[in-house]
Amino acid sequence: MKQHYLKNLIFTLVLLASLGGYAQQTICVGAVKNYSVNTPGSGPAGSTYSWVVTPNTFAGTITGTPGVNANSITINWGTTPAGVYTLQVTETNAAGCPGTPVDVTVTIENIPVNPTVTTVQPTCAVGTGSITVTTPVGTGLTYSIDGTNYQAGTGFNNLAPGTYNVTVKNAAGCISGITPVTINAQPALPAAPTATLTQPTCAVATGTITVTAPVGTGYEYSIDGTNYQTGVAFNNVAPGSYNLTVKNPAGCISSPMAITINAQPAAPTAPTVTPTQPTCAQALGAIQVTAPLGAGLTYSIDGVNYQAGTTFNNLTPGNYNVTVQSAGGCTSGATAVTINPQPAAPTTSAIIFN
Known part of the structure; x- marks a missing residue:
């Protein structure tokens, strides 16, 4: 009887392998x-080895050098389903005497299914993304986005833009296929807008803001x-202060352009006048x-022709409507003035003597 060693286990065997x-x-x-x-050739020269896998659900292949009867083989377990199998080797010496078979129990574990994930992409405000594994989940599973570092949690946060390969590993160390995930670059903010303004006028109390860029x-x-x-x-923008911003398709908002819509220009007060009659x-x-007097004011007595001077001379008798117009084109209410006809000279018909 001799001892054969199966790495950590000692078997007392009455065989040659x-x-x-x-x-x-x-x-x-x-x-x-x-x-x-582990001890090839320990028996008489010329031994051969018979390798068998049971049960018959084994669907792999056994290869060896120089053949399947070699003392060293490779098993491709292939599509053999998960389960418990027995790998047995029997050594037969040159005289045809078989030894006692030696067994190894092989447990085949399923590979986890490829993971499914949800992603949160970077936003205008947050430059990183996240990946969360949704399936498979359960006790004993760990997860990785680089194939090296595994964790029990299903969430990977603060991920820089780039491509990640998500895999799942079960308690037996079996690793799923890869689910590639791309974390996009952070969306860019739009450029600050530019705009043209139409301010209120004497006739229109509101203004207009028109964006000129960016457009599209x-x-x-x-x-x-x-x-x-x-x-x-x-x-129809009322007078006041406004912050014009632009939002792009990604939802990113530009820095603001400060805009002021001025108050509607006030019309001058109706003029006071002093007429000089014929x-x-x-x-x-x-x-x-x-009154009123001041820079930028002009005056009219017909509502059409305006002058900077405050005096209108050589006026024929008649009715006049005096108005004042500001530099912004606002016209006051009218003050009506009448220039009377020239007084008639008295007529003496005769001188009477007493």
Whole structure:
């Protein structure tokens, strides 16, 4: 009787062979493994080895050099389903005497299914993304995005833009296929907008803001940071301060352009005037505007022709409407003035003597 060693296990055998591996082995579906006798040739020269896998659900292949009767073989377990199998080797010496078979129990574990994941992409405000494994999940499973470092948690946070290969490993060490995931680059902010303004006038109390850049499909615009529209024009805008922003298709919002819509220009007050009426000696009159006075104001007595001077001379008798116009084109209410006819000279018909 002689002893044969199966690595960590000692078998007392009355045969000529033992396996150079563990008495129990756990592998994954589809694994390719090498097996060898740990003391080949310890018996008489010319021994051969018979390798058998049971039960018959084994669907792999056994190869060896120079053949399947060699003392060292390779088993491609192929499509052999998960389960418990027995690998047995029997040594037969040159005289045809077989030894006692030596067994190894091989447990085949399923490979986890390829993971499914959800991703959170970077946003305008957050430059990193995240990956969360949704299946498979369960006790004993660990997860990796680089094929090296595994963790029990299903979430991977603060991921820089790039491509990641997500895999799942079970308690037996079997690793799933790869699910590639791309974390996109952080979306860029739109450029700060530019715009043209139409300010209120004497006749129109509101203004207009028109965006000139950036423009294009997918852009939206706001003057209050809340309500966005696809059109570039904001009409009927009341006087006040506004922050014009642009939002791109990714939802990123530009820095603001500060805009002020001015108050509607005020019309001048109705003028006060001093008329000079015709006299017996002077057939024409004059009108002198006394208020309002100031730079940029012009004056008219017909509502059409305006002058900077406040005096209108050589006016024929009649009715005049005096108005004042500001530099912004706003016209006051009218002050009505009448230039009277020239007074008639008295008529003496005769001198009477007493």
